[in-house]
Amino acid sequence: MQGRSSTATAASAPEGGKPAVTVVDCDVHPHFVDGMKDLEPYLSTAWRKRLGMGHAEAWAKEVYASEVSIPKNVLYTNPVGVMRRDTVPEDGSVPCGDPAFVVRDHLEANGIDRAVLVGGSVLGLGGLPDADLATALASAHNEWMSETWLAADPRYRGSLVVAPQDPQQGAAEIDRVGERPGFVQIHLPLVNVLMGDRWYFPIYEAAERHGLPVAIHPNSIDGIFAKAPWLAGGVYTYYTEWHAALSQVFHGNTISLVCQGVFERFPGLKVVICEGGFAWLPDVMWRLDKDWRSLRDELPWLKRPPSEYIVEHLRVTTQPFVEVERRSHLTALLEIIRADQTLLYSSDYPHWDFDHPTRALSGVPQETRSRILADNARELYAERLL
Amino acid sequence: MQGRSSTATAASAPEGGKPAVTVVDCDVHPHFVDGMKDLEPYLSTAWRKRLGMGHAEAWAKEVYASEVSIPKNVLYTNPVGVMRRDTVPEDGSVPCGDPAFVVRDHLEANGIDRAVLVGGSVLGLGGLPDADLATALASAHNEWMSETWLAADPRYRGSLVVAPQDPQQGAAEIDRVGERPGFVQIHLPLVNVLMGDRWYFPIYEAAERHGLPVAIHPNSIDGIFAKAPWLAGGVYTYYTEWHAALSQVFHGNTISLVCQGVFERFPGLKVVICEGGFAWLPDVMWRLDKDWRSLRDELPWLKRPPSEYIVEHLRVTTQPFVEVERRSHLTALLEIIRADQTLLYSSDYPHWDFDHPTRALSGVPQETRSRILADNARELYAERLL
Numbered sequence: 060m061q062g063r064s065s066t067a068t069a070a071s072a073p074e075g076g077k078p079a080v081t082v083v084d085c086d087v088h089p090h091f092v093d094g095m096k097d098l099e100p101y102l103s104t105a106w107r108k109r110l111g112m113g114h115a116e117a118w119a120k121e122v123y124a125s126e127v128s129i130p131k132n133v134l135y136t137n138p139v140g141v142m143r144r145d146t147v148p149e150d151g152s153v154p155c156g157d158p159a160f161v162v163r164d165h166l167e168a169n170g171i172d173r174a175v176l177v178g179g180s181v182l183g184l185g186g187l188p189d190a191d192l193a194t195a196l197a198s199a200h201n202e203w204m205s206e207t208w209l210a211a212d213p214r215y216r217g218s219l220v221v222a223p224q225d226p227q228q229g230a231a232e233i234d235r236v237g238e239r240p241g242f243v244q245i246h247l248p249l250v251n252v253l254m255g256d257r258w259y260f261p262i263y264e265a266a267e268r269h270g271l272p273v274a275i276h277p278n279s280i281d282g283i284f285a286k287a288p289w290l291a292g293g294v295y296t297y298y299t300e301w302h303a304a305l306s307q308v309f310h311g312n313t314i315s316l317v318c319q320g321v322f323e324r325f326p327g328l329k330v331v332i333c334e335g336g337f338a339w340l341p342d343v344m345w346r347l348d349k350d351w352r353s354l355r356d357e358l359p360w361l362k363r364p365p366s367e368y369i370v371e372h373l374r375v376t377t378q379p380f381v382e383v384e385r386r387s388h389l390t391a392l393l394e395i396i397r398a399d400q401t402l403l404y405s406s407d408y409p410h411w412d413f414d415h416p417t418r419a420l421s422g423v424p425q426e427t428r429s430r431i432l433a434d435n436a437r438e439l440y441a442e443r444l445l
Numbered sequence: 446m447q448g449r450s451s452t453a454t455a456a457s458a459p460e461g462g463k464p465a466v467t468v469v470d471c472d473v474h475p476h477f478v479d480g481m482k483d484l485e486p487y488l489s490t491a492w493r494k495r496l497g498m499g500h501a502e503a504w505a506k507e508v509y510a511s512e513v514s515i516p517k518n519v520l521y522t523n524p525v526g527v528m529r530r531d532t533v534p535e536d537g538s539v540p541c542g543d544p545a546f547v548v549r550d551h552l553e554a555n556g557i558d559r560a561v562l563v564g565g566s567v568l569g570l571g572g573l574p575d576a577d578l579a580t581a582l583a584s585a586h587n588e589w590m591s592e593t594w595l596a597a598d599p600r601y602r603g604s605l606v607v608a609p610q611d612p613q614q615g616a617a618e619i620d621r622v623g624e625r626p627g628f629v630q631i632h633l634p635l636v637n638v639l640m641g642d643r644w645y646f647p648i649y650e651a652a653e654r655h656g657l658p659v660a661i662h663p664n665s666i667d668g669i670f671a672k673a674p675w676l677a678g679g680v681y682t683y684y685t686e687w688h689a690a691l692s693q694v695f696h697g698n699t700i701s702l703v704c705q706g707v708f709e710r711f712p713g714l715k716v717v718i719c720e721g722g723f724a725w726l727p728d729v730m731w732r733l734d735k736d737w738r739s740l741r742d743e744l745p746w747l748k749r750p751p752s753e754y755i756v757e758h759l760r761v762t763t764q765p766f767v768e769v770e771r772r773s774h775l776t777a778l779l780e781i782i783r784a785d786q787t788l789l790y791s792s793d794y795p796h797w798d799f800d801h802p803t804r805a806l807s808g809v810p811q812e813t814r815s816r817i818l819a820d821n822a823r824e825l826y827a828e829r830l831l
Contacts, residue, residue, distance in 0.1 A: 354684065
């Protein structure tokens with residue numbers, strides 16, 4: 060499948076060179092088609108046994124401690140369904156399970172020149188209590204993504220996943236596959252250790268070593284973190300509450316990354332926040348800059364106002380995009396967060412609250428829009444994207 | 446101490462009427478001077494014994510389980526000190542412990558016509574595991590505030606505190622003192638139950654019955670809530686991180702109050718968020734409105750976009766005020782959150798990050814500024830403020 064899009068918004072090939080990249084979707088979610096069995100070819104016999112693979116009886120899924128699965132959100136249901144209904148293939152299989160279908164249904168239909176994949180079936184990997192098992196699944200998933208997705212179309216780019224439960228093994232996995240063509244970033248599922256904690260330093264060192272950004276994403280397990288079963292304030296009741304509260308995770312991890320001096324220690328590190336929105340950023344930037352002016356004795360390793368580290372090192376994807384009452388409010392928001400540097404377009408295909416590249420961003424000034432749709436991603440992922 | 450301020454910003458008396466109220470400070474923190482002993486006159490012998498009062502030995506403070514105290518933040522220290530040094534009286538006593546001193550040092554010096562007191566020594570009341578003890582302390586604190594502060598100057602107004610551990614007894618306390626002159630709102634210290642939970646309904650019913658707003662505030666105990674020892678994402682290391690992350694508590698409780706339909710059930714209820722800032726509000730308003738358009742099946746009791754409930758029922762105090770790069774960003778923020786209705790000036794006297802009524806708000810358009818400095822508070826507290 061080498062065909063390129065021919066829609067109006069798609070890239071045109073400059074003479075004698077590679078086709079231009081004008082729209083980059085930084086958050087697309089490939090799913091397993093047959094659950095964990097998709098990983099079977101990439102797992103040792105011992106791990107297959109530990110996972111309970113081979114219990115063919117249907118009842119095995121209904122009892123405890125028979126098969127391992129990666130934890131999913133089971134506390135909330137989305138009343139309109141988490142997947143766009145029109146992303147379900149005609150044979151009724153899993154949305155975003157077939158690379159060729161997604162090329163037609165999303166890349167070509169919407170003029171997407173590059174799609175950065177974030178594994179939709181491993182978002183909850185951090186919820187597994189066994190660090191070795193999680194590490195083995197991460198490696199298997201990276202092989203699966205290479206063979207099933209990256210090899211299927213030249214427009215796909217991959218996020219190599221690491222198990223956050225064991226950062227040393229995570230770093231080794233980055234060394235193992237980080238230079239393979241097709242991978243453009245590291246996907247770090249979160250646990251209840253804030254991102255500034257030195258716990259993650261081996262991963263950040265490896266990220267710098269290979270020039271790969273680190274991406275985080277909501278992880279679908281309840282309350283976001285396996286070991287911290289609530290967001291700020293308590294346990295939410297409804298999907299709407301939980302979904303609106305997700306901002307807090309990114310609010311908190313941004314504070315942690317900046318204040319702990321991670322970006323002074325790892326000056327080459329870039330962090331990508333997927334599917335967290337971005338309207339929470341002004342609060343973080345303003346609060347941190349204001350506090351830093353008074354309290355910097357506490358954080359002597361910070362040499363510049365916190366917002367400068369954010370603009371330099373943090374990238375946020377657009378989805379879910381804000382819907383504002385007045386155009387001037389969007390303009391102010393984009394200026395405050397320096398969207399011309401920090402913001403990356405993402406559709407979140409095949410999820411229910413999909414954002415189309417031109418329709419969702421129609422209120423964005425033209426110059427900023429092209430930065431968001433492609434330029435910021437090109438600068439971030441550089442030659443790996445091309 | 447009946448003297449009124451004569452500074453330029455203070456109220457002038459209209460002919461034949463009460464003096465005008467042009468600056469209302471909605472968050473000032475009276476403290477105990479001698480710790481819990483200040484409450485001794487208002488407690489029964491049995492409670493004094495349970496509290497360990499009378500253990501005069503100095504070592505009693507150094508051992509476990511000898512004296513009860515209300516939990517305080519002991520995990521973080523503020524590198525510049527939590528209290529403004531210039532609020533310490535010459536005799537070295539507690540800042541904001543002497544009502545007459547505060548009249549001179551704050552009300553008259555800064556042209557404050559009314560100061561709404563939020564007990565600075567009971568912020569962590571929700572951290573006590575014994576609901577009956579917390580209830581007894583709340584009642585004692587209300588008597589102490591009446592006699593020590595409200596009787597001392599006609600410009601003081603009080604927040605009657607209730608123990609969140611037992612909402613039925615909290616409602617009874619509201620009935621007991623809610624109509625006393627001087628009290629203008631209910632101070633609800635939080636525990637790890639989100640504010641939309643029916644747990645609090647007896648308190649909301651009593652609040653409506655007496656026409657009293659319910660105010661919440663950071664509570665100084667670690668991670669904010671006794672039973673939920675972290676904010677979103679994990680445990681923060683530094684004061685700066687913890688302080689910047691406080692927004693999350695108010696982000697989360699606003700989501701909870703709106704989504705659970707509290708404002709449909711209690712249409713007369715007003716909630717005041719003290720010292721939480723307000724730059725987190727656009728994210729909540731936009732996310733909830735956007736989700737509500739798609740997901741309203743889940744919350745059929747919501748008859749209007751969530752942001753409309755927020756504008757009608759929620760009030761936020763200004764401190765800590767935002768410091769922006771461009772005037773237009775502040776204008777956009779104030780428009781988005783409908784500051785002409787929702788925002789109340791507060792100084793947070795005697796805390797370190799004090800905001801002066803005119804200097805902190807100098808970038809606010811004149812018309813909105815007078816709404817923030819007094820009109821919104823006058824509409825909220827009505828005749829109780831005058």
